[in-house]
Structure formats: structure tokens, C-alpha cells
Amino acid sequence: MAFLMLAQGDPIGRDLLKKLVLARYGPSPPAMDTLRITYKGRTRASLGPFPLWARVEAVASYRFPLHMRWDFRVRVLRLLSSSYTTTFDGEAVYEQHGLRVTRITEAEQVESARRRAWSETVFFVSPLIASDRVRVEGIDLSAFRAILADYPEDVATVRLSEDHRIREIEIERLDPADGLRKRQYIRPLGELTRVDGLILPTACASGSTSVPWGS
Numbered sequence: 001m002a003f004l005m006l007a008q009g010d011p012i013g014r015d016l017l018k019k020l021v022l023a024r025y026g027p028s029p030p031a032m033d034t035l036r037i038t039y040k041g042r043t044r045a046s047l048g049p050f051p052l053w054a055r056v057e058a059v060a061s062y063r064f065p066l067h068m069r070w071d072f073r074v075r076v077l078r079l080l081s082s083s084y085t086t087t088f089d090g091e092a093v094y095e096q097h098g099l100r101v102t103r104i105t106e107a108e109q110v111e112s113a114r115r116r117a118w119s120e121t122v123f124f125v126s127p128l129i130a131s132d133r134v135r136v137e138g139i140d141l142s143a144f145r146a147i148l149a150d151y152p153e154d155v156a157t158v159r160l161s162e163d164h165r166i167r168e169i170e171i172e173r174l175d176p177a178d179g180l181r182k183r184q185y186i187r188p189l190g191e192l193t194r195v196d197g198l199i200l201p202t203a204c205a206s207g208s209t210s211v212p213w214g215s
Contacts (some may be wrong), residue, residue, distance in 0.1 A: 002027035005129040012138025013145070019164040020125060029126045030197050035062045037195070043074070052076055060120075064127040065134075065148060066090050068117045088113040112174040115154050116184075119171045122146050122156045123186050124198070165192075175208060182208040 007017060021029050039058040054076045061069040068088050075081040085096040093104040093113045104110070121127050128134050133149040143159045157170040169186040190202030 003029055003129065006132045007129050007134040007136055008132055008149075009136035009144075010138055012141070013136030016138060016142075016144045016158075016160060016164075017128060017136050020158070020160060020166065021129060023164040024125045024166075024192070024199055029129065031130060032124065032126050032198075033064060035064070035124065035198075036060070062117075062120070062124075064124075065121045065131070066114055066117045068120065086113075088117055090114070108174045109176060111154070112176060114151065115156075115171045115173040118146075118148060118151075118154050119156045119169050119184075119186060122158060122169050123166070123188075123204070124200075125166070126198075184208040 003021065005014070005018065005021075007014065009017070037060050039056075039060070041056050042053050043056050054074050057073045057075075059071040061071075066088070067090055070086050072084045073081060074083075083098065085094075087094040087096075088110075091105070091110065093109055095102045095104065128136070128146060135147045135149060137145045137147065139145060139157070142161075143157060146156045146158055148154060155171070159167045159170070161167045166186075166188055170183055172181065172183050174180070175182045175184070185207050187205045187207070188201030188203075189205055192199050193202050
């Protein structure tokens, strides 16, 4: 192994993390403190009774491991557009619609945002090996838990495919959209591609399953 791994953990967890890093980047993973990525695509929208395609642009900005900002813009027919921004600074969530900004400090909402930020940090893989605050615990020979020492209750479960690439990342968090506690997943799709030194899946999917409190 040519790279330095500062992450702590048991032998199974550390071995799986090594295999994951090698499967994604080989022996030279990039060092990442901050990251900014732009996503572009299309989604279905409507203008009154008429179904239309809308262009979507999202810019994700990170300061690893827990600070993040998502900027979304949706444009229909180059005429109508809307924008939305959500930011997490480690202590509060900020939501902006147009010129209106709302600061959210409720404990459950902050925890939810923190867990989302952590799961997205895990998705990029490389930040996991750069800090001794990260701990990995083996579940079996194809799955491990990724935990940040400052918040040991914020557990991301990482499941690997046979080639040791990420199959899915699971977290449990409050869904801000409906106030329900859910297991949420990030699942990479497609082949890996190089983007300015990063190696990322060409797409990813997310989903969620509601779970009862206390489960």
C-alpha cells in the first residue's frame, strides 16, 4: 500500500477501507480538504397543464468532513427559473429561497444535516483516510461502519460490491421534507470516470425507507 492511512479502526474495517481506496483511486488517492462540483441534467416539470422538460443545475461545495452547501437552479424554456440553496456550517442549517434566508438550529434538523454531510463525505472516499478522527468498524467481509470521532452516533454503513467499490451508503436521519425518520441510501450508478483528478461514478441514486423512532 503506497498511501498513508490515518483512519483508526479494527482490522476488518481498515482492510475494507484500504480495498475501497485502491478500487477507486489505486495507490495514489488525492488529498481533499475542500471540493466544488457542478451537476447538470434535466427533470420533468410542468407549466400549468403542460408537461415540460426543465434544466437543472446543482453546485455542491464541501469543506470536509461536515460543512456543505448545495445550490440548485431549475430553468424551464429559458424563461422561468427558480433557485434554492441549503447550507450546513456544522452548527446550523441555512435555507435560502430567492432573497429569503431561514436559519434552523433545532437539534434534530442539525443532526440530520450533519449525517447527510457525513454520508456525502464517505461517498468521496479519499477524505476518510486523511484524519485520525475517522474510525472504521468491520461488520462482515463486505461492509463496515464509518464514524467520525466527534459524533460517534452518526454512523454511515458502507456496503461494497465484489470488486470493493461502493455498492451503497446507508444513514439514518430525519427527512426535512416530511419530518419522518428514515434510512437513506446513496447508490453509485454507472462506470467510474475521472473528473479533475477525482474518480467518481458517472451517476448516483438516492432513496429512503421510513423507520419507527427507537428502532
